[in-house]
Amino acid sequence: MTALRPLSGRSRSLRCSSEKMEGTGSWDVLEWTKLDSASWSGSYSNLDCLLESERIIFEACGVILINTDEAGTLLLSNFRILFLSEGTRKLIPLGTIPFVAIEKFNKLALKVQSNKYHNNENAPTRLLQVTGKDMRIVVYGFRPGTKQRRSVVDALLRCNKPERVWDLYAFTCGPSKFGNTNPKERLLNEYFRLLGKSSQRASMNMIKDGTFTLSNDLWRITNLNSNYDLCQSYPFALMVPKSISDEELIQTSTFRARCRLPVISWCHPGSGAVIARSSQPLVGLMMNMRSTSDEKLVTSFCTQLAGHKGARRKLYIVDARPRKNALANGAKGGGSESSSNYLQSEIVFLGIDNIHAMRESFSRLRDYLDMHGTTSSDGTSSFLRHGGWTWGGGNLSSMSASVSLLGDSGWLSHIQSILAGVAWIAARVAMESASVLVHCSDGWDRTTQLVSLACLLLDPYYRTFSGFQALVEKDWLAFGHPFSDRVGMPNVSESGNFELPIQSSSARSFPSSPVRQSPGSAAAQSSSSSYGLNNYSPIFLQWLDCVSQLMRMYPSAFEYSPTFLVDFTDCLLSGRFGNFLCNSEKERQQCGISETCGCLWAYLADLRSSGGTSHVHCNPFYDPSRYDGPLLPPAAALAPTLWPQFHLRWACPVEPNATETEDQCRAMTAKYSEMKKVTHPA
Structure with missing residues (x-):
């Protein structure tokens, strides 16, 4: 060279x-x-x-x-x-x-x-x-x-x-001092917390033996998917209604796209309401196919309301897609539910666009920022450009045209649609004690955005550092958001024949169907394996953008700061750590990610330990006593803005730092602590 x-x-x-x-x-x-x-x-x-x-x-x-x-x-x-x-x-x-x-x-x-x-x-x-x-x-x-x-x-x-996933730098550098503990243990501990069994702690022996099947009065943890035979893109442990048997779960899986049957993501500790998730039902071209086991499972989310003898709670089935898109999926066997088939239910369509629309919108936003930032990839500042696009010294019409380009990108409109849907879901759970089942087509993009954001609004635990990790690991990683495809990295299916044995607590046989592919069918369940731009989409970045909008609305409700979100995003996109490699929990286990790659969470925790509560990742305005319940933002507050710490850091680097107030607060706190040491020595 x-x-x-x-x-x-x-x-x-x-x-x-x-x-x-x-x-x-x-x-x-x-x-x-x-x-x-x-x-x-x-x-x-x-x-x-x-x-x-x-x-x-x-x-x-x-x-x-x-x-x-x-x-x-x-x-x-x-x-x-x-x-x-x-x-x-x-x-x-x-x-x-x-x-x-x-x-x-x-x-x-x-x-x-x-x-x-x-x-x-x-x-x-x-x-x-x-x-x-x-x-x-x-x-x-x-x-x-x-x-x-x-x-x-x-x-x-x-x-x-x-070409291969193990050619990435994450495998080259190894776990180092940022070693990864087993994510399966962390998932079980989160399930135990949701069931009110926090005194129980998960262990590898418990996972190996399949003895993690705890329950409360309403819900239970099943080990039915411990070998990933039921659903390859779901986690090894699932939380389901106690009244539903494993055999009924198997039958239900054949009625849902990619075998992603309805399961519980979060349950309210007081009212018993749940947020559940799934993929679309396979109702067929005429929208008339039914499954009694699916109907029984979904109806079981409508448990009896506490304090109302004989009254059952309402169930909202939230389809994240535009209605016309859901109907169009009928040509491929998919579609949406009919409220007449599900007791106490109401079907709601949120009209959120698919991954391709989000990818194009993100690209247009990036081009807009590059064109109208203080620095640009063409070597000039927007203040120095000539003609109709000039900001500095330009006329009002040119400035208005530039602003309209931001709107034309559609990014903020998409953010608002997601936030509006999430606020509506959270309000139904918190104010009506209703249960909500959320799905889109495959149940791993829009569904994950909505479910995890609703959890963030409803549960103050998820607004802490440990809770944020638990939320991301549960709803994004364990439930199979295809990070390799969406972030644009090689996945296991393109890396050659590489199969590690997966330990199973028990052997089960699953029925085959001449009409639908069986639950264990790789063709039925695996995400698209194309390592190309067609599957790339900034779905997780969009979710983080939504989180930043909520942090702007409620600046004292989150333990972590906007700087933490940006550093977390950079770590994810860098490919330096193994947490977000592959498309599912099963694939990460096949590749031995937790044993061979560094852990993003351990790295960020190590950074925080160096600065304590004054670290830039810690929100100096955090007031957990003030926000110890659900956050229910009104519609008028959901108008989004650009995420300055992320969107503007490259295009407008000389603008005032968006976290300047936080930095000043930290400096004042540190100075006050030093003064106390002088005036009140130990």
Whole structure:
């Protein structure tokens, strides 16, 4: 491999890190020569920014970060692109991005609109645009005639899209000090909490023996899926009505898409109301197929109301899709329920669009922010652009047109639709003591968003650090949101034949159906295996955006801060940890994720331990005594805004920090603590 490095002192190219390239200065002062890779491969081994097991595999010097007009060195490691400032030799965050966080990259010709490169024959005409899954669009400029860009593109083609899941950096670095405890134990402990059995603690022996089947008066935990034979995308343990037998659960699974039968996600400790989840029923083209076992299971969520003898609670069946989409699914055997078949039920459609609409909306929002931010991938500021798109010095109509583009992206409208649906669900449970069954088509995208957000509103435990982890691990990870497909990473089915034996507490046989594929059928249950953009969609990012909106509405109700959400998102998108690899709990067990990869939760907890309650992840305004019950936001409060800490950090980096008030509060708290030590020494 060949790298390019300037011979002369770096201080001559940029006299200070803030000096801008004007005219031909920045490029003309660089002298170039080829340097054999063997002579530089170890020169960055002592960089303090390198992670454990991270090593540099390529170097390109004198590269320009077009967005901010900075010269520096572009490095490729086995984990990410790194961009070091020419003047300070520090990492530039905008130009540093993990491979897994790259959505796409492509070569461009010079299109910058400013005059800094005018009549400069040495201008960086070889451009490489990198589009990130975290809202950034970065452009690197390479000097012509150096073949640097070609080498970088070749390296990215090898590193950006690994063919096998165990080629990811998470497997290279191993568990390290951020080892993972067994997520199955944590799921059972959360079930025990919901059942009012918190004194019980899960263990691996309990899981191995299948002796975790605890119950209360209404609900029980079943080990029917401990071998993933009932539903491959569901967790090994399921919480179901106590009145329903395992045999009835097996029959019900054949009536639901991908065998994702209705099960309980959360139950109210006082009223007995539940939030349940499933996939769509297989009612057929004529919408007339029925299942008595499914009807019995769903009706069992309508338990008797406490204090009302003989009265049963109401059940709302919430279909997250637009009604027309649900009807269209009938052509493929799916559809929606009929309220006449389910006792005490009402069918409600929320009209939330599918993953493809969300992907396009996210892309339009990213383009809008890049175009109208203070920095842009074309090298200019929105304040300096000419014509109708100018903000600074522009006319009112041009500003209005720019704002309308934000609306055209549809992102905030989608956020509002989700929040409105969630607020409605939470109100039904909290105010009517009604039970709610939520589903979409497959039951792992929109369903997961709605169920987990409703839990967040109803249960203050989920607004703590430990509760947030329990919520994500239960509703997103255990219940099979296809993270590999949605985030755009390789999954198990594309990694070759790789099957580890799965321990089962008992052997069961499941009936086959000539009409519907059996519960154990991989074809019936597995998510799409395409490692392409068609299955990529920022569903989990959208959920985190919704969480940030709730945190804005209730700034004292959450133990964690907006900064925690952003750092959590970055860790997820980086592919550095194993928690969010694969598409299901079963696949993560097959790959031995918890034994071989680092744990995101342990890493974040380690960060917090260094700063205590004054750490940036901790919300200084948290007041649990004030918000010890459900949060029921009124409709008027659900108008969303851009998530500034995430959406604006790349496009508007010089704007006032959205967490500045929190930082000031932490500083005041620390100062007060020091004063107390002085005035009241121990």
